[in-house]
Amino acid sequence: MTEYSNLRRAFLEVSDLSVQFPTEDGIVRAVDGVSFSIERGQTLAIVGESGSGKSVTAQAVMGLINKRNADVSGQVIFDGEDLVAMSDEDLRKLRGNKMSMIFQDPMSSLHPFYRIGDQLTEAINAHQKVSKTDARDRAIEMLHKVGIPLPAKRFDDYPHQFSGGMRQRVMIAMALINSPSLLIADEPTTALDVTVQAQIIELISQLQREFDTAVILITHDLGIVADVADEVAVMYGARVVEHGAVDDIFYHPQMPYTLGLLASVPRLTQVRSDRLDPIPGNPPSPLRLPTGCVFQPRCVYQDEVVGDLCRTQRPDLESVGPGHEVRCHLPAAKRQAAAEVALAALGRSSS
Amino acid sequence: MSQSVEPAAGVPALRVSDLRTYFPVRSKGLFPKTIGQVKAVDGVSFEVYPGETLGLVGESGCGKSTTGRSVLRLIEPTSGRIEFDGVDVTGLSSKEMVPVRRKAAMIFQDPYNALNPRHTVGAIISAPFAVQGVKPPGGVKAAVQELMERVGLNPEHYNRYPAEFSGGQRQRIGIARAVALRPKFIVCDEPVSALDVSIQAQVINLLRDLQDEFGIAYLFVAHDLAVVRQISNRVAVMYLGQVMELATREDLYARPLHPYTHALLSAIPVPDPRAQKQREHIMLSGDLPSPAAPPTGCVFHTRCFQAQEICASEKPALVEPTTGHHVACHFPILEFLGTKEILGPDPGLTPRAGGSLAGAAAGSNDLIREIGTDYGVGPDTPIDPGPSIWR
Numbered sequence: 037m038t039e040y041s042n043l044r045r046a047f048l049e050v051s052d053l054s055v056q057f058p059t060e061d062g063i064v065r066a067v068d069g070v071s072f073s074i075e076r077g078q079t080l081a082i083v084g085e086s087g088s089g090k091s092v093t094a095q096a097v098m099g100l101i102n103k104r105n106a107d108v109s110g111q112v113i114f115d116g117e118d119l120v121a122m123s124d125e126d127l128r129k130l131r132g133n134k135m136s137m138i139f140q141d142p143m144s145s146l147h148p149f150y151r152i153g154d155q156l157t158e159a160i161n162a163h164q165k166v167s168k169t170d171a172r173d174r175a176i177e178m179l180h181k182v183g184i185p186l187p188a189k190r191f192d193d194y195p196h197q198f199s200g201g202m203r204q205r206v207m208i209a210m211a212l213i214n215s216p217s218l219l220i221a222d223e224p225t226t227a228l229d230v231t232v233q234a235q236i237i238e239l240i241s242q243l244q245r246e247f248d249t250a251v252i253l254i255t256h257d258l259g260i261v262a263d264v265a266d267e268v269a270v271m272y273g274a275r276v277v278e279h280g281a282v283d284d285i286f287y288h289p290q291m292p293y294t295l296g297l298l299a300s301v302p303r304l305t306q307v308r309s310d311r312l313d314p315i316p317g318n319p320p321s322p323l324r325l326p327t328g329c330v331f332q333p334r335c336v337y338q339d340e341v342v343g344d345l346c347r348t349q350r351p352d353l354e355s356v357g358p359g360h361e362v363r364c365h366l367p368a369a370k371r372q373a374a375a376e377v378a379l380a381a382l383g384r385s386s387s
Numbered sequence: 388m389s390q391s392v393e394p395a396a397g398v399p400a401l402r403v404s405d406l407r408t409y410f411p412v413r414s415k416g417l418f419p420k421t422i423g424q425v426k427a428v429d430g431v432s433f434e435v436y437p438g439e440t441l442g443l444v445g446e447s448g449c450g451k452s453t454t455g456r457s458v459l460r461l462i463e464p465t466s467g468r469i470e471f472d473g474v475d476v477t478g479l480s481s482k483e484m485v486p487v488r489r490k491a492a493m494i495f496q497d498p499y500n501a502l503n504p505r506h507t508v509g510a511i512i513s514a515p516f517a518v519q520g521v522k523p524p525g526g527v528k529a530a531v532q533e534l535m536e537r538v539g540l541n542p543e544h545y546n547r548y549p550a551e552f553s554g555g556q557r558q559r560i561g562i563a564r565a566v567a568l569r570p571k572f573i574v575c576d577e578p579v580s581a582l583d584v585s586i587q588a589q590v591i592n593l594l595r596d597l598q599d600e601f602g603i604a605y606l607f608v609a610h611d612l613a614v615v616r617q618i619s620n621r622v623a624v625m626y627l628g629q630v631m632e633l634a635t636r637e638d639l640y641a642r643p644l645h646p647y648t649h650a651l652l653s654a655i656p657v658p659d660p661r662a663q664k665q666r667e668h669i670m671l672s673g674d675l676p677s678p679a680a681p682p683t684g685c686v687f688h689t690r691c692f693q694a695q696e697i698c699a700s701e702k703p704a705l706v707e708p709t710t711g712h713h714v715a716c717h718f719p720i721l722e723f724l725g726t727k728e729i730l731g732p733d734p735g736l737t738p739r740a741g742g743s744l745a746g747a748a749a750g751s752n753d754l755i756r757e758i759g760t761d762y763g764v765g766p767d768t769p770i771d772p773g774p775s776i777w778r
């Protein structure tokens with residue numbers, strides 16, 4: 037890795053990544069020109085609603101998209117190598133080893149017929165030449181690390197003997213067993229209760245510190261984003277519409293969609309208005325993405341843009357501050373004014 | 388606004404007393420015998436008044452959904468008493484239930500499975516009229532289209548099928564069906580948890596508008612405390628089939644008394660990075676115990692940071708230390724670690740000042756004394772804060 041650091045290339049650099057699925061009804065643009073980068077020890081949160089392309093982005097980075105029924109373009113430079121151009125065989129050597137993934141549903145991600153221990157040691161044996169006892173010891177140590185009580189005994193249990201939270205812990209143990217330098221967590225706590233969610237989030241951050249892992253966290257929960265993210269990419273309609281440091285997104289948001297998202301989230305404390313302020317309308321179908329700005333059909337600020345720009349021309353990601361980019365045609369002053377109104381409604385000032 | 392309605396007036400739209408729903412556990416083999424019981428709902432009582440929303444929250448497996456279904460007798464309760472609008476429906480046969488069901492309705496969690504994919508939207512929304520033999524003035528079609536318009540659907544889509552609608556629109560169809568006969572109350576079982584945030588907010592606002600318009604009472608079952616706060620007047624927190632705490636929304640979120648409520652509230656990350664970093668976190672260890680073998684005494688004691696010996700042996704009664712605020716706990720948290728500490732930053736405060744009950748809530752001495760007497764807790768009773776669970 038050190039040999040690349042003098043080239044000043046980020047640890048993981050995704051540029052202009054696009055994924056298209058040809059279907060009978062037309063081409064589904066699931067991911068459309070997404071770029072981001074991340075360093076070791078950092079957490080990037082990708083937020084968005086269902087269908088925004090956040091999960092497909094993660095799968096494309098991991099090389100999990102079957103190229104026979106999808107069209108993947110762009111570059112994913114991981115530790116100096118382009119994963120998009122890489123052969124399946126080489127990818128397999130990386131997955132579960134230097135990079136790994138935690139999936140949303142722990143029930144369908146563990147094989148019900150195999151013992152927990154066998155599934156864990158398989159991940160070790162696939163990448164390292166170790167003796168059976170060494171692999172077993174390593175797996176038990178990992179189960180202990182993720183907080184499974186009596187790990188040596190639970191090693192021989194089947195997935196159905198574990199609760200949902202415990203299964204998610206096993207998934208995390210499996211993902212981290214080879215100390216990966218990149219971890220992608222796709223909605224890791226969505227299927228769990230809040231008290232268990234808090235335990236799992238804490239566990240991921242703890243292991244991230246220990247292994248200096250770069251984490252990409254895919255979620256729709258802005259609370260979790262506020263809790264753990266260093267950087268945030270907001271996705272809508274297959275594109276990144278706003279990208280910045282976590283404080284930029286929560287205290288200086290610029291894109292009307294981000295503003296709408298922040299205003300839609302129910303709160304635990306009373307804010308100025310007792311009524312939620314939802315975004316009108318529905319998200320676009322990935323089969324029929326709007327031609328101009330993807331958010332235009334639902335945007336309340338489109339009338340403030342001169343001419344037909346929002347409907348006809350796709351806005352570029354424009355830099356509005358260090359590391360803060362926005363995809364919007366609104367003039368800077370009007371964006372600022374919109375943000376102030378939205379933040380005031382949340383009882384926050386933008387300073 | 389509906390949120391400020393003071394309950395306790397008139398006949399409750401729904402009254403539930405000592406509701407119990409047990410599921411038998413059967414042995415395997417050719418001649419299965421009942422060898423135990425899962426006490427999914429174990430002695431739950433509450434009322435919901437017209438125009439009011441009672442939120443029912445808890446983690447999965449706590450019995451909140453079973454409560455919602457037992458109330459409508461979709462699951463037959465084991466014992467207890469259920470009154471719709473003053474009428475006892477507990478002993479009614481399923482035939483006798485039919486006319487009474489007009490007073491009640493349900494909105495389901497999964498808008499994909501709650502609608503028959505082979506029926507048109509018109510047929511789905513008009514089903515309640517057909518089942519109950521109600522002939523609305525102006526005809527069924529006009530009534531259904533009016534309902535569709537009211538919930539934000541295009542009335543011209545009367546002949547479309549559910550598959551042609553998005554998740555949020557399908558939930559609107561389910562809502563139109565539920566309010567078709569102007570019921571007295573609606574059991575909403577996780578009505579927005581399958582929806583995206585921006586759509587969730589639309590549906591919550593719609594439910595509130597319909598409540599204001601028709602004076603419907605909601606029993607709102609959900610796991611998301613933020614969503615529940617947005618819509619409820621009062622909130623009940625359940626754990627392993629029992630109500631741990633029941634209070635007005637203001638009291639429950641700002642001054643929760645039960646350690647479990649504290650843990651739940653502190654576990655929810657708030658969408659505000661600076662506030663989130665300064666909040667106290669109560670990390671509960673372990674998972675929910677199996678409802679087939681619930682812990683003795685207080686069901687929460689195995690995960691509770693306040694637990695002492697008595698908690699394992701004696702079940703705390705649901706008492707009312709302040710008006711309208713019910714709690715079932717031997718050692719309720721009296722410091723009012725409310726909005727300030729649990730939900731927002733206040734760096735000057737340390738998490739729970741040990742057993743210093745008196746100093747913790749200056750100005751509320753009467754209440755302390757009252758609670759102290761009720762629970763046998765005085766300023767001298769040592770309360771071990773259990774340092775390991777504080778991050």
